[in-house]
Amino acid sequence: MHDKTIAELATALRGGEVSSVELTEHYLRRIESLDGCLNSLITVTAEQALETARAADDARVRGEAGPLTGVPIVHKDIFCTQGVRTSCASRMLDNFISPYDAGVVERFKAAGCPVLGKTNMDEFAMGSSNETSFYGPVNNPWDTERVPGGSSGGSAAAVAARLAPGATGTDTGGSIRQPAALTGITGLKPTYGRVSRWGMIAFASSLDQGGPMARTAEDCGLMLNVMAGFDARDSTSLERPAEDFNACLNSTLRGLKIGLPREFFGEGMDPGVARVINEAIDFYRKLGAEFVDVDLPHSGLSVPVYYVVAPAECSSNLARFDGVRYGHRCEAPKDLMDLYMRSRGEGFGAEVQRRIMVGTYALSAGYFDAYYLKAQKIRRLIADDFRNAFEQVDVILAPATPTTAFRLGEKTADPVTMYLSDIYTIAVNLAGLPAMSLPAGFAEGLPVGMQLIGNYFDEARLLGVAHQYQMGTEWHQMAPAGFE
Amino acid sequence: MEWETVIGLEIHAQLSTKSKIFSGASTAYGAEPNTQACAVDLGLPGVLPVLNREVVRMAAKFGLAIGAPIAPRSIFARKNYFYPDLPKGYQISQYELPVVGRGQVEIELEDGATRTIGVTRAHLEEDAGKSLHEDYHGMTGVDLNRAGTPLLEIVSEPDMRCAREAVAYMKKIHALVRYLEICDGNMQEGSFRCDANVSIRRKGTDKLGTRAEIKNLNSFRFLERAINYEVERQIDILEGGGAVVQETRLFDPDKGETRSMRSKEEANDYRYFPDPDLLPLDIQADFIEQVRASLPELPDEKKHRFMNEYGLSAYDAGVLTASREMAEYFEQVAAALSGQAKLAANWVMGELTGALNRENREIGNSPVSAKALGGLLLRIQDNTISGKIAKEVFEAMWAGEGDADQVIERKGLKQITDTGAIEQVIDQVIAENPSQLEQYRSGKDKLFGFFVGQVMKRTGGKANPAQVNELLKQKLS
Numbered sequence: 001m002h003d004k005t006i007a008e009l010a011t012a013l014r015g016g017e018v019s020s021v022e023l024t025e026h027y028l029r030r031i032e033s034l035d036g037c038l039n040s041l042i043t044v045t046a047e048q049a050l051e052t053a054r055a056a057d058d059a060r061v062r063g064e065a066g067p068l069t070g071v072p073i074v075h076k077d078i079f080c081t082q083g084v085r086t087s088c089a090s091r092m093l094d095n096f097i098s099p100y101d102a103g104v105v106e107r108f109k110a111a112g113c114p115v116l117g118k119t120n121m122d123e124f125a126m127g128s129s130n131e132t133s134f135y136g137p138v139n140n141p142w143d144t145e146r147v148p149g150g151s152s153g154g155s156a157a158a159v160a161a162r163l164a165p166g167a168t169g170t171d172t173g174g175s176i177r178q179p180a181a182l183t184g185i186t187g188l189k190p191t192y193g194r195v196s197r198w199g200m201i202a203f204a205s206s207l208d209q210g211g212p213m214a215r216t217a218e219d220c221g222l223m224l225n226v227m228a229g230f231d232a233r234d235s236t237s238l239e240r241p242a243e244d245f246n247a248c249l250n251s252t253l254r255g256l257k258i259g260l261p262r263e264f265f266g267e268g269m270d271p272g273v274a275r276v277i278n279e280a281i282d283f284y285r286k287l288g289a290e291f292v293d294v295d296l297p298h299s300g301l302s303v304p305v306y307y308v309v310a311p312a313e314c315s316s317n318l319a320r321f322d323g324v325r326y327g328h329r330c331e332a333p334k335d336l337m338d339l340y341m342r343s344r345g346e347g348f349g350a351e352v353q354r355r356i357m358v359g360t361y362a363l364s365a366g367y368f369d370a371y372y373l374k375a376q377k378i379r380r381l382i383a384d385d386f387r388n389a390f391e392q393v394d395v396i397l398a399p400a401t402p403t404t405a406f407r408l409g410e411k412t413a414d415p416v417t418m419y420l421s422d423i424y425t426i427a428v429n430l431a432g433l434p435a436m437s438l439p440a441g442f443a444e445g446l447p448v449g450m451q452l453i454g455n456y457f458d459e460a461r462l463l464g465v466a467h468q469y470q471m472g473t474e475w476h477q478m479a480p481a482g483f484e
Numbered sequence: 485m486e487w488e489t490v491i492g493l494e495i496h497a498q499l500s501t502k503s504k505i506f507s508g509a510s511t512a513y514g515a516e517p518n519t520q521a522c523a524v525d526l527g528l529p530g531v532l533p534v535l536n537r538e539v540v541r542m543a544a545k546f547g548l549a550i551g552a553p554i555a556p557r558s559i560f561a562r563k564n565y566f567y568p569d570l571p572k573g574y575q576i577s578q579y580e581l582p583v584v585g586r587g588q589v590e591i592e593l594e595d596g597a598t599r600t601i602g603v604t605r606a607h608l609e610e611d612a613g614k615s616l617h618e619d620y621h622g623m624t625g626v627d628l629n630r631a632g633t634p635l636l637e638i639v640s641e642p643d644m645r646c647a648r649e650a651v652a653y654m655k656k657i658h659a660l661v662r663y664l665e666i667c668d669g670n671m672q673e674g675s676f677r678c679d680a681n682v683s684i685r686r687k688g689t690d691k692l693g694t695r696a697e698i699k700n701l702n703s704f705r706f707l708e709r710a711i712n713y714e715v716e717r718q719i720d721i722l723e724g725g726g727a728v729v730q731e732t733r734l735f736d737p738d739k740g741e742t743r744s745m746r747s748k749e750e751a752n753d754y755r756y757f758p759d760p761d762l763l764p765l766d767i768q769a770d771f772i773e774q775v776r777a778s779l780p781e782l783p784d785e786k787k788h789r790f791m792n793e794y795g796l797s798a799y800d801a802g803v804l805t806a807s808r809e810m811a812e813y814f815e816q817v818a819a820a821l822s823g824q825a826k827l828a829a830n831w832v833m834g835e836l837t838g839a840l841n842r843e844n845r846e847i848g849n850s851p852v853s854a855k856a857l858g859g860l861l862l863r864i865q866d867n868t869i870s871g872k873i874a875k876e877v878f879e880a881m882w883a884g885e886g887d888a889d890q891v892i893e894r895k896g897l898k899q900i901t902d903t904g905a906i907e908q909v910i911d912q913v914i915a916e917n918p919s920q921l922e923q924y925r926s927g928k929d930k931l932f933g934f935f936v937g938q939v940m941k942r943t944g945g946k947a948n949p950a951q952v953n954e955l956l957k958q959k960l961s
Contacts, residue, residue, distance in 0.1 A: 312757060
């Protein structure tokens with residue numbers, strides 16, 4: 001049962017082969033028996049999940065079931081869930097029970113999807129390996145000595161290990177695509193503004209975007225159909241006509257122009273990764289796609305620009321965690337300054353503190369122009385690069401990550417090395433474009449992700465290009481040993 | 485050594501919207517602590533601001549009223565600092581691109597002179613909550629009802645030269661926001677308050693002296709006293725060979741002095757940057773024209789109309805248009821008295837204002853309505869009563885004893901205009917005061933008043949004074 005995709009499970013539910021309660025119980029049992037060695041979930045919400053499952057089965061009897069009614073999922077613990085701890089994997093919010101649901105959570109509730117639990121992640125989504133979580137690292141199901149990537153590492157590992165058929169994630173600099181690549185699943189970061197940020201705890205507001213993580217492109221499309229849509233509570237939410245993101249799954253790729261950015265195929269890429277990506281290019285060529293070299297001349301500045309803009313926004317976004325109204329408060333503060341310093345010093349981990357300090361510095365009087373303002377200018381140039389490229393091509397293909405999953409602890413000593421693991425994903429967030437990662441093969445037994453980048457609002461086309469690949473390959477069907 | 489004072493004001497006017505600037509919570513004053521603070525106002529994780537469009541309309545109204553350009557694009561920025569009553573750890577404000585650009589207002593001083601005061605800018609921002617230090621046994625309570633209340637911060641140029649000019653400017657802005665109906669102007673509740681930047685320099689020099697900023701002045705009187713104290717303090721420092729430090733100061737109304745709150749070195753670096761949760765505020769030209777068309781008659785226009793239409797002096801017209809309510813009251817009274825606007829003006833500015841001040845009432849709560857006052861003044865106009873008797877009638881009306889005609893009737897205050905009756909009284913008075921008559925006739929003119937007084941006394945003040953004068957002159961000659 002757990003080997004089925006969301007699309008297959010939906011069909012099985014519709015056909016009465018299985019009930020939502022049976023399905024939910026099955027996944028809860030898998031979590032119970034298998035998550036011990038992964039640590040992909042921070043909170044398991046079995047009771048609520050079963051309650052929703054019962055309601056879903058009832059709705060089906062009444063003829064009121066929607067496309068995903070009864071399909072269980074998991075939410076990244078960055079989405080606020082009413083009555084359930086919403087920790088952001090931080091000690092700061094270990095005691096925080098959200099009084100309201102995020103927009104995304106509401107939508108999955110309305111769709112009738114039981115929520116099995118809240119997934120582990122890097123603290124406040126700051127990290128690329130899931131090692132900054134207050135609840136401990138997540139292990140990669142393909143090799144439990146290795147990281148699953150981050151920050152949506154728990155969501156990725158849970159889907160890869162078949163503990164849930166789909167998960168929500170968020171992507172600020174690669175946090176959906178990089179872990180999807182490292183765990184061999186499919187993940188989509190939509191166009192900025194597609195998915196409501198209401199109730200999605202902010203890391204860097206101008207970059208954060210929620211998106212689906214599942215095993216196939218088709219499943220991501222089904223989830224995006226639920227997640228996307230205008231939300232008046234988010235001023236950056238886009239008002240667009242409703243669309244079926246799976247409308248182009250079967251479109252032909254003949255004549256499709258795919259761009260290959262020279263800058264993404266240079267030094268630093270692991271030879272195993274390069275081989276897999278080249279095989280994927282050959283595959284698309286056989287389907288009739290044409291390849292064009294494109295230039296993204298400013299993409300080399302993406303990492304430095306990102307590490308000014310994102311920390312700057314985070315330093316301000318995380319100021320509300322002050323120990324006054326909710327969250328961690330230190331014992332017996334002797335005065336206000338002590339309350340602030342110790343509550344925040346104890347509540348935040350090292351990486352979060354590092355970024356708050358970097359961001360505070362970048363926004364400070366005398367440095368603002370040289371860092372923040374300059375970074376914003378380069379950000380525009382990076383977006384212009386993509387705009388120019390999309391005048392020549394329909395989609396861009398690139399590796400999702402320079403290497404496969406690295407060992408736990410391998411990069412924690414040097415933050416810059418860690419930051420460079422997002423080198424191929426960050427530019428997309430700075431430009432606000434949609435992009436996805438899908439499994440394209442293995443290098444030394446570990447999954448390799450291919451990245452497809454689309455023009456603004458081109459999610460349906462991206463999903464079609466990915467689906468055609470998955471129709472002709474089996475990489476997305478591979479299950480890690482022990483989790484089949 | 486002669487010193488010149490330089491003052492600039494930052495006025496915070498709370499915009500009278502029903503809901504907050506970035507959330508749907510109510511802005512009503514006086515609710516139980518934290519009952520009017522929603523998830524957004526509390527700064528819960530994951531919440532986002534959405535701009536209340538009504539504040540934009542209000543800001544545009546103000547901008548147009550002071551002749552300022554309305555920015556086609558303005559930006560909301562975050563002002564970052566930590567304080568327990570600032571839930572997000574930043575205040576959403578406008579920094580580099582405010583919604584209202586440079587404008588000006590004209591103020592009138594008591595000697596009739598006018599001055600133009602520049603308004604540098606006005607921008608939209610959210611208010612913080614309130615820290616409550618009493619009743620918590622050494623702890624601090626936080627009430628977030630006020631958090632997110634919309635404010636228009638109106639920043640002046642350093643154009644004022646004394647406390648009285650500053651007060652006149654603050655009153656002018658106060659009148660303006662109330663005319664525009666964008667702020668209730670309630671200073672006790674903090675809906676209208678200001679910070680004053682005060683510095684001094686040697687007369688004749690152009691360079692500004694080091695300034696002190698006096699925070700949170702919520703009455704015209706406090707503003708005047710705080711500035712006067714501060715000017716003296718700075719003069720003492722400079723004349724004693726010292727230097728003024730740039731700092732923020734608080735005014736203590738009980739002691740009548742300002743004291744240091746924090747110096748420039750301790751000041752926050754607010755790390756302003758554009759709020760990524762809010763889009764730039766774009767304002768279309770047709771919206772501005774719509775707002776322009778909705779503007780009421782403004783104080784200056786009204787004042788000039790009063791001067792032309794009613795023949796009032798600049799001073800009277802200025803006083804009567806100081807508030808929209810007073811101007812409306814005056815116009816209703818004047819309408820009742822065809823052609824005698826001056827009588828209406830004198831009564832509104834005199835008896836009525838005196839009685840209101842005595843009981844600390846607003847004109848809207850006057851026990852004597854404009855219509856009732858008009859009815860009273862009509863009786864002066866048609867000689868039913870004298871002006872002096874009218875004051876007695878007014879007091880009775882104020883005390884709720886009925887309208888003018890009822891009071892005149894009940895108290896028998898109708899004026900005596902029968903020449904025969906007045907002559908009779910005059911004859912009696914002359915007969916009873918032979919020595920005064922002799923003195924008067926021998927050249928002591930001043931005694932004329934004595935005879936008038938006696939006649940009025942004997943008639944209970946009801947004799948028509950003009951007739952009394954006329955007849956006395958004849959009889960005494």
